Amino acid sequence: MPGLHGLVAVDLHDEAAWDAAGLGRGDLVHVETPVNPTGEAVGLRRFAQLAHKRGAVLSVDATFAPPPLQDPFREGADIVMHSGSKYLGGHSDLLCGVLAVRSERVEEGWWERLWRERLLLGAVMGSLEGWLGVRSLRTLELRVVRQSGNAEKLVGWLDGLLRGNGEGEEGKLVRQVVARVRHASLQKGEMGWLREQMPGGFGPVFAVYMTTSELAKRLPSKLKLFHHATSLGGVESLIEWRRMSDADVDERLLRVSVGVESWEDLREDLLQGFKALAAEQ
Ligand SMILES: Cc1ncc(COP(=O)(O)O)c(C=O)c1O
Structure with a gap:
């Protein structure tokens, strides 16, 4: 029109x-x-x-x-x-x-x-x-490569646990609260053109779909290193319940913008957040 x-x-x-x-x-x-x-x-x-x-x-x-x-x-x-x-x-x-x-x-x-x-x-x-x-x-390359690498590691960790059906405590916990992760690094069938187009990494933003919209709404307030905010691109990690700023998006979706912190610290923060949610269920 x-x-x-x-x-x-x-x-x-x-x-x-x-x-x-x-x-x-x-x-x-x-x-x-x-x-x-x-x-x-x-x-x-x-x-x-x-x-x-x-x-x-x-x-x-x-x-x-x-x-x-x-x-x-x-x-x-x-x-x-x-x-x-x-x-x-x-x-x-x-x-x-x-x-x-x-x-x-x-x-x-x-x-x-x-x-x-x-x-x-x-x-x-x-x-x-x-x-x-x-x-x-002056620090663009340092920041962006680190942020993108952090995101890929977090995505790989979460996706691995979601795909696994082992009995490990961590896997069971993640599968209880998280339904799906989306990120360019998971477009496995398209890696031919994708690696050529994104030779430096797959980007610092990814999405997590929780198992319910209630969990998606509540996760940001359980986290200590991720701030709940709409923006992205800064050196500090942010997470946003996306429905707050986009009425068309799935209510279970959280958008994550990964910062330059240690990825292990970010992983531990997510884990303790998942545990806090599971304890309330
Ligand atoms: C992909 C993309 N393009 C453009 C913009 C607009 O940017 P600015 O807020 O700097 O005008 C945004 C802001 O969220 C964005 O995410």
Whole structure:
């Protein structure tokens, strides 16, 4: 349906709808990967081919997997955007947005045009934010690689216990309160393209589905290292009962944004939280 700006939104996963809407030159195919709130990835190369063969442009919101985890330009993106308020800032203390343009497009004058538009119409970052941002970029790689590695270890630990049917106490406890975990590192059947697209790691955000919505609501208040908050990307781990900010999402879903703490401490915190929930059942 055309909105206020005459914009027509087309389902990304329905190629026939692209053609029905006449998608072509001047149109923008916008893909987010990994996606909010599950942290699962979408293959960019295919969307780049589908967009380019129609003369459209591929733009990628790469906020959930900043450098050095993935390079959407290598997969064919024309524009990459980041909410710099998240991992680029990394300390939950600045607001910033980034648009990067593929070099061939820079030569075609895109960067110049975007820069001018921002100058005349856009918001300009405060100088304190600019300074905080420069401070943050100095540790970007250290933080992001650590956060992504921590997430992969926590996800592997939880998923392993969920798949196991052994009698161990830890496994029994986790299976009592957790139903499912979702994260790009668990897209096992898709590892061919996924490892190429995300050579640096699968991102610090993942989702946990608890066995009931009541447990999902209560877990954040049992945790000591994870703060209950909506944001993501900072060095401290956060957890959010996602239904609080997204009315369309499953009520059992918790979104986890993993920080730079020791992953074993985070694991112990989750375990003691699960134990506290189980004791109340
Ligand atoms: C994937 C993604 N893109 C963009 C944004 C918008 O970012 P900002 O709050 O910095 O405008 C967010 C914020 O939650 C996000 O998660």
